[in-house]
Structure formats: C-alpha cells, structure tokens
Amino acid sequence: MKAVVITKYGDPEVLQWQEAPTPQISGDQVLIEVQAAGLNRSDAFQREGNYPAPNGVAAEIPGLEVSGIIVECGPDVVDFKVGDKVCALLAGGGYAEYVSVREGQCLPIPASLSFTEAASLPETVFTVWSNVFQRGNLQPGETVLFHGGNSGIGITGIQIAHALGSKVIVTAGTEEKGQKCIELGADVFINYKTQDFEKELQDEGVDVILDMIGGDYLSKNINILKPEGRLIHINAVDGSHVDLDIWKVMLKRLTVSGSTLRSREYEFKKYLAKEVQKNVWPLIESGKFKPVIFKTFPFSEAAEAHRLLEKNTHAGKIILVK
Ligand SMILES: NC(=O)c1ccc[n+]([C@@H]2O[C@H](COP(=O)([O-])OP(=O)(O)OC[C@H]3O[C@@H](n4cnc5c(N)ncnc54)[C@H](OP(=O)(O)O)[C@@H]3O)[C@@H](O)[C@H]2O)c1
Numbered sequence: 057m058k059a060v061v062i063t064k065y066g067d068p069e070v071l072q073w074q075e076a077p078t079p080q081i082s083g084d085q086v087l088i089e090v091q092a093a094g095l096n097r098s099d100a101f102q103r104e105g106n107y108p109a110p111n112g113v114a115a116e117i118p119g120l121e122v123s124g125i126i127v128e129c130g131p132d133v134v135d136f137k138v139g140d141k142v143c144a145l146l147a148g149g150g151y152a153e154y155v156s157v158r159e160g161q162c163l164p165i166p167a168s169l170s171f172t173e174a175a176s177l178p179e180t181v182f183t184v185w186s187n188v189f190q191r192g193n194l195q196p197g198e199t200v201l202f203h204g205g206n207s208g209i210g211i212t213g214i215q216i217a218h219a220l221g222s223k224v225i226v227t228a229g230t231e232e233k234g235q236k237c238i239e240l241g242a243d244v245f246i247n248y249k250t251q252d253f254e255k256e257l258q259d260e261g262v263d264v265i266l267d268m269i270g271g272d273y274l275s276k277n278i279n280i281l282k283p284e285g286r287l288i289h290i291n292a293v294d295g296s297h298v299d300l301d302i303w304k305v306m307l308k309r310l311t312v313s314g315s316t317l318r319s320r321e322y323e324f325k326k327y328l329a330k331e332v333q334k335n336v337w338p339l340i341e342s343g344k345f346k347p348v349i350f351k352t353f354p355f356s357e358a359a360e361a362h363r364l365l366e367k368n369t370h371a372g373k374i375i376l377v378k
Pocket residue numbers: 095096097098179180183203204205206207208209210227228229230233248268269289290291292293315316317318368
C-alpha cells in the first residue's frame with residue numbers, strides 16, 4: 057500500500073507519500089480501506105518528533121482518525137462485517153491506504169455524513185465527550201468555557217455543549233474566528249489577543265473550562281471558576297509547570313483534572329465509543345451537530361495540508377482524501 061511516512065523529524069516536507077507494508081490483522085481487528093483521514097495538531101507535534109507514538113504503534117505513519125470501508129475482519133470480530141462504512145479512532149497510522157484497528161474503536165458512519173465529514177469526528181468527539189461531559193460533568197444550564205474555540209476540539213465542543221443546553225463561551229484569536237464560533241452555537245467569544253478573559257468573566261464565572269494552554273492560564277482559570285467548578289486540561293502548550301494556589305481550590309471546592317486520549321487502554325476507548333454513539337451520534341442524526349470541513353487535500357499532498365494547519369488560519373477541520 058501507499059502511506060504518508062515521516063521520513064525524518066522536521067518540517068512538513070519530511071512527509072512523503074510512499075510504499076509501506078499493508079497492516080496485517082488478527083483477533084478482533086478490522087482492516088479499513090481508508091477513504092479520508094482527519095488532521096490534528098498532534099500530528100504536527102509527532103512529525104516534529106515531539107509527540108512519540110505509544111508503545112506498539114508504528115511511529116512513522118501519523119493519523120489519529122479515519123473513515124473508510126471494512127475490507128477484512130479478524131476471527132473474533134462480532135460487531136462489524138466486510139463492507140461496513142466506519143469511522144475509527146486510532147493511535148496512529150491513519151494517513152494510509154489501509155489501517156488496522158480493534159473493532160471497539162470503530163463507529164458506524166451516520167447516514168447523513170460523507171466519508172470526509174466522518175473522518176473529521178473521532179479524535180475531537182471522543183476527547184470532548186470524555187473530558188467535558190464525563191470528567192467535567194457539564195450539565196444543561198451550566199456555563200462552559202472552551203479555550204481555542206476555533207480549534208478542532210473547540211468547534212466540536214461548542215456544538216455538543218450548545219445542543220445539550222449549556223451556555224458556551226470561547227476564546228479565539230481573531231474577530232472572524234470568534235464569529236465562526238458564534239455561528240456554531242457559542243453565546244460569547246473573547247478575543248484572547250485583545251481582551252483579558254479573566255477580567256471579562258470574573259463577575260459571571262463559569263462551571264467548566266476545557267484548557268489546552270496551561271502556563272499563566274491556570275491561575276486565571278482558577279479565578280473565574282464558580283464554586284464546585286471543574287478545570288480540565290488536554291494540553292499545556294504554554295507550559296505545564298505552574299503556580300497553583302491550593303487555598304482557592306479548597307475554598308471553592310474546585311476539581312482540577314485532565315487526560316490524554318491516545319495512550320488510554322483499549323477497554324476505555326471501546327467504552328467511550330459506545331458512549332459517543334449513544335450520546336453524540338443522535339445529535340448528528342438530528343442535524344444539531346455538523347462536521348465543519350475547512351479544506352481537503354489528496355494524501356499525496358499531506359505536506360501542504362500540514363503547512364496549512366501550521367498557518368493557523370483555518371476554521372474547521374483539514375482532511376486528507378483518497
Ligand atoms: N489530551 C488529549 O487527549 C487531546 C486530544 C486531542 C487534542 N488535544 C489537544 O487539544 C488542542 C487542540 O487540538 P486541535 O487539533 O483541535 O488544535 P487546532 O485546531 O490546531 O487549534 C489550536 C487552537 O489553539 C488556540 N490557541 C492558541 N493559543 C491560544 C491562547 N493563548 N488562548 C486561547 N487559544 C489559543 C488557537 O486559537 P486561534 O486559532 O484562534 O489563535 C487554535 O484554535 C491541542 O493542543 C491538542 O494537542 C488533546
């Protein structure tokens with residue numbers, strides 16, 4: 057088969073569309089003929105050598121989410137059959153003509169979605185559901201703040217939280233990006249380059265924050281959380297060693313947590329897939345949540361797709377297509 061291979065760590069041009077071994081399957085794995093693969097920020101971190109693949113996952117082919125058609129099933133597969141159209145959460149290997157994955161990480165593609173749209177979902181939907189709605193326990197009527205409202209994570213979080221009855225506040229880097237968030241269902245956006253989100257929100261307060269910034273956002277986040285508030289981290293791009301005033305956590309009875317999806321065990325991902333299918337797929341089927349695709353590229357132009365990702369001008373997902 058052909059795959060996009062990280063030929064050495066570095067800038068986007070290290071990504072080459074070249075021959076690679078077709079994955080073999082066994083047990084409860086399925087082989088997917090990939091139709092589309094979603095780009096995520098962490099693919100760029102992996103390409104640079106800053107986000108190693110977990111043990112047992114091929115490090116040279118990036119790609120955490122795909123859509124496609126099952127062309128082979130291992131002997132222990134029970135929920136899917138050859139010919140099924142699925143999208144899947146991967147720990148890597150998605151930028152390829154074929155990928156193998158255990159069946160519990162696959163979901164049927166909702167009828168209304170194209171392969172391109174379906175490939176945009178797994179990484180962000182699994183991350184948002186697990187962190188905002190499970191770990192953060194966001195409830196209807198509560199207020200949630202998404203930092204990076206315009207990120208892949210943000211556009212997913214805004215729509216799901218809005219559809220389930222929460223007030224949604226986002227930070228974004230330009231007026232245009234903020235407006236896009238409003239169109240998706242955000243109630244308020246704060247331009248983090250010209251406004252101080254802590255000042256803007258200190259009177260109102262928020263119940264749940266999804267943060268990928270870390271650094272000096274930690275103390276600001278703590279200050280704007282309401283009593284019993286939950287602060288959930290999914291990255292710390294501005295630094296993970298931070299000052300925390302434990303008294304503020306105690307006095308407001310806050311929860312500070314976080315998680316990483318890629319390294320989680322299979323049983324958790326399988327459980328999460330079922331929860332996503334039960335809670336999020338109906339929102340897609342009823343039109344309350346729609347994938348937002350910014351641009352598609354052929355797999356052979358993965359380097360160009362990564363250049364666009366790193367320009368940070370996109371609003372919506374960038375997808376590689378067959
Ligand atoms: N822990 C996990 O399991 C997990 C899973 C998936 C993703 N993630 C993490 O989640 C983050 C988002 O991923 P993605 O692929 O959706 O990213 P993405 O689309 O590349 O977006 C990154 C976002 O960060 C925003 N940003 C940068 N500096 C900011 C600041 N100082 N304040 C507020 N926002 C800021 C950018 O906003 P502007 O464009 O408006 O400037 C942009 O929207 C990444 O850091 C990724 O590693 C973690």
